[in-house]
Amino acid sequence: GAGVSQSPSNKVTEKGKDVELRCDPISGHTALYWYRQSLGQGLEFLIYFQGNSAPDKSGLPSDRFSAERTGGSVSTLTIQRTQQEDSAVYLCASSLVGSETQYFGPGTRLLVL
Amino acid sequence: GDSVTQMEGPVTLSEEAFLTINCTYTATGYPSLFWYVQYPGEGLQLLLKATKADDKGSNKGFEATYRKETTSFHLEKGSVQVSDSAVYFCALSTGSARQLTFGSGTQLTVLP
Numbered sequence: 001g002a003g004v005s006q007s008p009s010n011k012v013t014e015k016g017k018d019v020e021l022r023c024d025p026i027s028g029h030t031a032l033y034w035y036r037q038s039l040g041q042g043l044e045f046l047i048y049f050q051g052n053s054a055p056d057k058s059g060l061p062s063d064r065f066s067a068e069r070t071g072g073s074v075s076t077l078t079i080q081r082t083q084q085e086d087s088a089v090y091l092c093a094s095s096l097v098g099s100e101t102q103y104f105g106p107g108t109r110l111l112v113l
Numbered sequence: 114g115d116s117v118t119q120m121e122g123p124v125t126l127s128e129e130a131f132l133t134i135n136c137t138y139t140a141t142g143y144p145s146l147f148w149y150v151q152y153p154g155e156g157l158q159l160l161l162k163a164t165k166a167d168d169k170g171s172n173k174g175f176e177a178t179y180r181k182e183t184t185s186f187h188l189e190k191g192s193v194q195v196s197d198s199a200v201y202f203c204a205l206s207t208g209s210a211r212q213l214t215f216g217s218g219t220q221l222t223v224l225p
Contacts, residue, residue: 043202043215056210077161091157093213100145100164100206104157104214 002026004105010066012111013082021077021108025094032075033095033102038088045055049075050097082112090093115140119203119216126193126223134188134198134219136177136203144205146170146179147187147213151200160201193223 006023013019013043018108045059049069060066065066069075069103079086093102120135129173138144148160148170161170166181175190203216 003187007116031211035213041215042134042217043204045212045214049211050210056212093157097210099194100147100211102211103159104149105157 004092004094004103006090006105006108008108010109010111012113014113016081016082017108018078018080021079021081021094021110023075023077023090023094023105024108025073025075026103027073028096029090029094029103030072031095031099031102032069033093034075034077035091035093036088037091037107038047041088042049043091046077076093082110084112086110087112114170115144115197115205115207115214117205117214117216118202120219122200122218123222124218126224128195128225129192130223132170132188132190132193132197132221133202134201134221136186136216138184138187138203138205139203140184140207140214142207144207145175145211147204147206148175148186149176149186149202149204150217151198156211157202168199193221195223195225197221 005021007022008028066082067077089107089112091107095102116139147162147163150160161172163170163179169178200218204213
């Protein structure tokens with residue numbers, strides 16, 4: 001497919017466990033973004049990658065959150081020691097460098113019990 | 114910091130009614146402005162955008178004009194359809210990273 005893909009689509013975990021969320025951007029898109037959509041906070045920016053570098057990590061809510069990107073393509077968002085307030089839909093988006101348009105994936109719905 | 118204030122929902126209209134969803138923003142610099150739409154069970158899709166003052170974005174019968182003097186980007190459609198039922202998000206981007214700052218979203222329901 002030509003769009004942004006994310007996996008898993010749904011994840012249920014227990015409080016205190018670690019989770020990994022994956023994003024496959026559109027081929028050739030060097031910019032990649034992670035956002036979180038939750039009932040209480042709306043849509044929030046988490047982190048931005050340009051290639052494999054993350055010049056802006058300002059949106060990560062705590063040091064339990066980390067992200068990496070390899071080969072200028074796939075990105076993984078890791079949440080350690082999950083808490084119930086981490087329950088949300090995690091969205092990934094990608095864009096061409098310099099483009100104003102971001103293309104969003106379908107999201108991963110995370111539920112922490 | 115940057116912020117977007119969006120008309121509270123939900124909004125319920127009859128088919129063929131006129132739609133306005135208000136959006137105002139606060140930003141440093143010169144933001145680009147967007148409307149994204151999220152249909153039930155689907156991901157966020159770009160509806161329209163405007164990158165500088167007085168630009169008008171349009172798509173699928175929807176329009177919005179970038180008004181720098183009133184810091185607004187109101188979404189309008191002359192005649193809504195049932196298929197327009199969705200959540201609409203106003204957003205802006207600034208800076209070198211161009212990350213999006215979103216409004217809270219407006220749920221629109223169009224009744225036949």
